[in-house]
Amino acid sequence: MNPRGRRIRVGRILGVPVEITPSWVVLGFLVLWSFWERYTTDFGHRAYGIAIGMAVAATVLFLGSVLAHELGHALVGRARGLRLSVVTLYIFGGATTTSDPATPFDELVFTAVGPMVNLVLALGLWGATALADQASVPAVAQVTGEAAWLNLLLGGFNLLPASPLDGGRVVEAVVWRLTGDHAKATRAAAASGAAFGAALIGIGVLELLMVAGGLIEGLWLGLIGYMLLEGSRGERSRAWIEQMLRGKPASVLVTDRSLPVTADTSIGWLINTELLRHHVDVVPVEDRGHTVGVVLAADALAIPPEQRFSMTAADVMRTPDHVPARPASADALEVLRLLGEHQVVVLVDHDHRVVGAVSERQVDLVLDRLRLSTTPA
Ligand SMILES: [Zn+2]
Numbered sequence: 001m002n003p004r005g006r007r008i009r010v011g012r013i014l015g016v017p018v019e020i021t022p023s024w025v026v027l028g029f030l031v032l033w034s035f036w037e038r039y040t041t042d043f044g045h046r047a048y049g050i051a052i053g054m055a056v057a058a059t060v061l062f063l064g065s066v067l068a069h070e071l072g073h074a075l076v077g078r079a080r081g082l083r084l085s086v087v088t089l090y091i092f093g094g095a096t097t098t099s100d101p102a103t104p105f106d107e108l109v110f111t112a113v114g115p116m117v118n119l120v121l122a123l124g125l126w127g128a129t130a131l132a133d134q135a136s137v138p139a140v141a142q143v144t145g146e147a148a149w150l151n152l153l154l155g156g157f158n159l160l161p162a163s164p165l166d167g168g169r170v171v172e173a174v175v176w177r178l179t180g181d182h183a184k185a186t187r188a189a190a191a192s193g194a195a196f197g198a199a200l201i202g203i204g205v206l207e208l209l210m211v212a213g214g215l216i217e218g219l220w221l222g223l224i225g226y227m228l229l230e231g232s233r234g235e236r237s238r239a240w241i242e243q244m245l246r247g248k249p250a251s252v253l254v255t256d257r258s259l260p261v262t263a264d265t266s267i268g269w270l271i272n273t274e275l276l277r278h279h280v281d282v283v284p285v286e287d288r289g290h291t292v293g294v295v296l297a298a299d300a301l302a303i304p305p306e307q308r309f310s311m312t313a314a315d316v317m318r319t320p321d322h323v324p325a326r327p328a329s330a331d332a333l334e335v336l337r338l339l340g341e342h343q344v345v346v347l348v349d350h351d352h353r354v355v356g357a358v359s360e361r362q363v364d365l366v367l368d369r370l371r372l373s374t375t376p377a
Contacts, residue, residue, distance in 0.1 A: 007088055016074040016085055018067070023091035032059040046139075054143050061147040063089075065121055065154060070094035072117035073110060080106045092227055093154075099337050104177035104185075111169040118155030122148045162196035163189035164231035183246070186239035193232030200225030242333060244370050250335040250347055251328040254356035255365050260286035261313055263293075267300050268308035275300060282344055282357035285317045291354045293317035294346055320352075328355050336363065 007019040035055040039046065067089065073096040074085035082098040096114075101107040125148035132141035159167040168189040175185035201222050208218030245252070258280040261270060265285075274283045275297050283295045299316045300308075326335055328347040335358055338345050345358045 013067075013071060013087075014075060016071060016078070016087055019086060019088045021088065021090040024089045027089075027091045027093070028059065028063060031062055032056070035059055050139055054139055058143045058147060061125075061143065062150055065118060065147065065151050066093045068121060069114045069117050069154065069158070070096045072113040074098070076113040077110050080110060082106070082110065092224065104173045107169060107176065108173040111166045111173065114166050115155035115158050118151040118158075122151035122155070125151065160196060161189075161192050162228055162232070163193035163235050165193070165196075165228070168193050168232075168235075183239040183243040186235055186242070190232040190235035190239065193228050193235065197225045197228030197230075197232060200228065241336070241367060244367070245332040245336065248332045249328060250326060250330045250332045250345075250358060251356065253332055253335060253358045253363055253366050254347060255362050256280045257356040258283045260284040260291070260354070261295075263287060263312065263314040263317070265313045266309050267295075267303055267311045267313065267316060270295060270313060271300055271308060280357075281359040281361060282346065282354070283313070284346075284354035285313045286353070289353075291320070291348070291352060293319045294323055294344075294354060294357065296323075296344060298343070320346075325352075325354075339363065 007021050009017060009019050011018055032055055035058040036051065039051040039054045039058075040048070067087070070087040070089070074087050077085045077096065077098045080101070082101060085096060085098045088095050088097065098110070101110055125144045129141050129145040129148060132138075132144060158165050159170070161167040161171045163169060163172060163186070171192060172185045172189035175188050176182050179185065202225075204218045204220070204222030204225060206218075207214040207221060211218070256279055258274045258278060261274070261283055263285050270283055274280055281297045283297075283300075284291050285293045285295060293313075295313050295317045299318070303311060303316065323344060323346050324338055324342050325346045325348050326338070328349060330347075335345050335347075339358055339360065343359065346354050347356045347358065349355050
């Protein structure tokens with residue numbers, strides 16, 4: 001599932017890009033606050049400074065455990081050849097985005113490693129707790145002991161057989177292996193995700209209404225249930241897209257195509273005739289029958305209006321090595337995956353001349369048409 005909203009890239013860990021959304025700061029604050037409450041009210045005799053130190057340490061351990069879980073996914077994903085591993089931290093913890101696994105086994109190891117990381121962390125933290133107990137440092141023992149339980153909880157919750165949780169993707173990998181049908185497996189996992197989501201919302205509402213002081217917990221359960229429900233809807237539509245496009249050539253993803261222009265065509269003319277009138281995203285640039293590059297609509301429109309007639313296609317065009325190109329007969333799903341990493345994918349014929357371009361806007365149009373002409377299964 002993809003966390004919504006603005007993402008800020010904060011750096012790389014072991015080569016894996018790590019991003020946070022503003023909502024992650026809210027999570028950090030909520031966690032810190034609940035630990036703070038716990039350590040000050042449970043143990044009134046404790047000095048304020050120690051309680052603050054414990055709350056900060058417990059928060060760092062908890063958020064660090066979530067990060068370690070995601071890094072486990074990303075590193076194993078990279079080792080199994082999945083592209084574009086990015087870890088995003090947000091209000092519900094973390095998510096790792098990659099290209100789709102090629103085999104059920106890839107999906108299984110990529111998914112299972114996250115909860116395994118939490119299990120290993122739990123064992124390590126229990127070891128640390130035993131050491132701290134021996135050394136008679138109860139504050140440290142309490143923080144590491146609780147962090148160990150939280151890791152067990154994290155791993156266990158993520159193993160619930162409900163897509164998009166890790167457990168749901170384990171179910172997906174197993175059904176995929178048994179039936180050989182990836183789309184069917186995704187739908188099965190999504191259905192279990194939707195059922196769990198609905199159940200969690202139900203429990204949340206009950207807790208909110210029937211349990212004294214159950215407001216925050218009830219709301220939180222309901223929110224997690226809603227997240228599962230939303231996530232499973234996304235998985236379903238992913239399965240539908242896969243089913244619709246399986247075995248089809250990439251050329252079905254192209255709705256409009258532009259006539260080629262020459263390198264000395266002015267950007268103003270190109271915008272007025274090709275981009276605005278024909279609504280294309282890419283205009284091929286040709287020289288004596290050979291494609292020498294493409295002008296992306298976004299690049300052309302970024303030029304200030306007063307400069308558009310003094311600049312030419314040659315000034316803004318991207319050469320073939322800067323835009324991924326695939327044969328028009330290539331697999332539509334493969335081109336769609338490539339589009340996840342690039343703004344646009346150019347389709348070429350056997351003479352390497354551009355015959356069309358696939359962009360997100362075009363894909364949305366194509367899928368809308370398919371949706372109108374079929375009923376999603
Ligand atoms: Zn996970």
